[in-house]
Ligand SMILES: CSC[C@H]1O[C@H](OP(=O)(O)O)[C@H](O)[C@@H]1O
């Protein structure tokens with residue numbers, strides 16, 4: 001099977017360069033509107049899609065992003081692998097602004113977002129023990145090194161609701177909990193990618209030390225933007241390196257991300273809700289049909 005990489009751009013990443021035959025396409029989903037149109041094209045012969053998570057011009061807040069529509073749209077377009085790029089605050093001394101971090105665990109503190117494709121009439125429980133794809137994360141780490149970044153593999157991402165940044169007491173508590181980085185969008189994005197049986201890697205770009213560090217000013221938007229601007233070349237080179245590192249003939253995911261729903265659906269076939277099954281067509285059609 002030929003892979004197709006979907007890149008989800010975070011704060012400061014609203015466009016990717018170098019796609020051949022690129023065009024912005026409108027994708028309709030049963031979950032409502034995605035954050036924006038999706039840029040589709042080819043990079044070094046591989047089909048790619050790009051969706052700015054907050055929309056071009058940064059219109060959606062972390063809580064107003066329609067995560068279900070975004071993941072559905074990318075799956076509907078044929079994506080097999082998602083690379084999610086995010087700005088994060090660092091909760092540890094050795095993750096410095098400018099560093100790239102491959103997230104492999106989450107603590108989900110979000111509370112005002114739709115976090116599942118499933119529901120009454122089609123109940124499913126996927127495993128999140130290993131919420132990101134190890135294989136795709138290793139590919140992204142290599143791409144980040146090729147792009148000249150300082151890379152840390154393995155980190156716990158604290159997903160907060162926002163939009164305000166944390167209080168100092170919260171920031172200190174998250175450090176005690178063992179979180180390494182903090183952001184506002186990693187969840188439910190990773191959960192939904194798993195439900196949609198997509199390989200998902202989170203490339204977090206450290207922009208600040210949040211507000212726990214005695215030696216640094218508390219985070220503000222200017223700080224985040226300044227670091228993102230300084231890092232934009234590396235982020236672009238990372239994306240450009242991806243097609244060369246992904247096999248053109250894609251084997252099954254060694255971790256089973258592409259079969260996450262195989263034993264997850266609980267609802268008896270004759271009691272499943274027809275309307276919900278129709279909505280699930282793109283994300284889960286292959287196990288429900
Ligand atoms: C501009 S600072 C806060 C903002 O940046 C991060 O966005 P993303 O994860 O999409 O890069 C953070 O999660 C907040 O949404």
Ligand SMILES: Nc1ncnc2[nH]cnc12
Nearest residue numbers: 087088089182183184210
């Ligand atoms: N310190 C921080 N907290 C939450 N989200 C962020 N995004 C970038 N820096 C952040």
